[in-house]
Amino acid sequence: MTAVKITASAGYLPEKVVTNDELSQLMDTSDEWIVSHTGIKKRHYAIAENTSDLATKVAQKLLQQAKLAATKIDLIIVSTITPDALTPATAAIVQKNIQASNAFAYDLSAACAGFIFALATAEKFIHSGMYQRAMVISAETNSKMMDFTDRTSAVFFGDGAAGVILEKSAGNTAYLAEKIATQGNTEVIHSGRVAPLQKVAADNYPQLDAFYQDGRAVYNFVTNDVNAHIAEFLADNGVKPTDLDLVITHQANLRLIENIAQHLALDIDKFAINVTEAGNTSSVGIPLALAQALEQGKRPKKVLLTGFGAGLAYGSILLDLSEFGK
Structure with missing residues (x-):
């Protein structure tokens, strides 16, 4: 059985912080209502950044942490329900941005279970023995898909990106x-x-x-x-x-x-x-x-x-x- 390990793990949140009080100016809600019902105090919104921008920042962090050149990555999967476009894949944009010339890249859509599905998929590629390293990134700009008159949804969501590098291991499997x-x-x-x-x-x-x-x-x-x-x-x-x-x-x-x-x-x-x-x-x-x-x-x-x-x-x-x- 092929063993795999996680060699890097990183995240990124956009700079813009949006408080509950700010949202209460857009819709009929309040900080008290949001905190009592959801526990959420604030969230981050991507301003002038798209999903691929957030994912690229995470990809760069992962490579730096793992001390790897982008050319060492065989596969990039981006889990997202807020892609830059229906096509091309956001993952292909990330591949271009980091110059991972030896990788193939595609998006995976499984909503909030996306990272689980993407990690499970990447593990199978590594397990096959044909590939050495996979970059799995979840990235979302949920804010661009919100109806800010709908307090039952809009108060919940924020933007961000995070991911891991998964690779073949000669030791114990993670x-x-x-x-x-x-x-x-x-x-x-x-x-x-x-x-x-x-x-x-x-x-x-x-x-x-x-x-x-x-x-x-x-x-x-x-x-x-x-x-x-x-x-x-x-x-x-x-x-x-x-x-x-x-x-x-x-x-x-x-x-x-x-x-x-x-x-x-x-x-x-x-x-x-x-x-x-x-x-x-x-x-x-x-x-x-x-x-x-x-x-x-x-x-x-x-x-x-x-x-x-x-x-x-x-x-x-x-x-x-x-x-x-x-």
């Missing part, structure tokens, strides 16, 4: 187990839908819809399906919740993370949390929290990553990062 799943549901969460052509006319042009989520349905999905998924995943791999050194879930909102902690009967201190300061950054939340934990010097032996989002897509990965940086 990638222990995974389970990913999808329930076909196009109504609970959707964004950027393009309507089919109704007639051939000169005034036809593509239009995208803004981000939408049914908050109650999302809550029920997480508290029922996702919690059951986590319990089954851990049991299938002979892991008790108390065996976990670190848990990183999708940073949907603080209340959902608290619910998952309660379901696992774990102290919230075992959970990496950035949603309070960065908002819901969609697929970015998990790799950003991972980068923040590793930057703080944590080297957890058993790490649970769980993502969930539109699709409905969800999944978990179990990692051993005790040898990160060695």
Whole structure:
């Protein structure tokens, strides 16, 4: 079995910080309401930066941290639901920006579970033995897809990027187990839908819809399906919740993370949390929290990553990062 390791982990948040009070000037909401319902205090918005710009900054950080030339990267996957364009892939723009001339690159769309799906995909390429190194980046500019009259969605989301470099290892593997799943549901969460052509006319042009989520349905999905998924995943791999050194879930909102902690009967201190300061950054939340934990010097032996989002897509990965940086 081919062993893999994570050799670099980095994140980036745009400079512009948007507080709850600022959003209350755009819609009927307040700092008190947002904090009590979501735990979110602020978020970052990309101003004059697109998704590829954020992803490129993370890619450059990863190369510097791993002390690698861009030409050593074989594969770049960018997980995003807010790409620069439908085509070309945002990952191809990142490849060009960092001059990773030996890599092939493409985007992956699995919403807030995107990093889980992308990391699982990259691991298979490395596991095949045909490729040595993969760069996996989640990048989102959620702000450009928001309807700022919709307080049920707009108050949650922020922008950012984060990722890892995954490579073949001659030692112990960092990638222990995974389970990913999808329930076909196009109504609970959707964004950027393009309507089919109704007639051939000169005034036809593509239009995208803004981000939408049914908050109650999302809550029920997480508290029922996702919690059951986590319990089954851990049991299938002979892991008790108390065996976990670190848990990183999708940073949907603080209340959902608290619910998952309660379901696992774990102290919230075992959970990496950035949603309070960065908002819901969609697929970015998990790799950003991972980068923040590793930057703080944590080297957890058993790490649970769980993502969930539109699709409905969800999944978990179990990692051993005790040898990160060695």
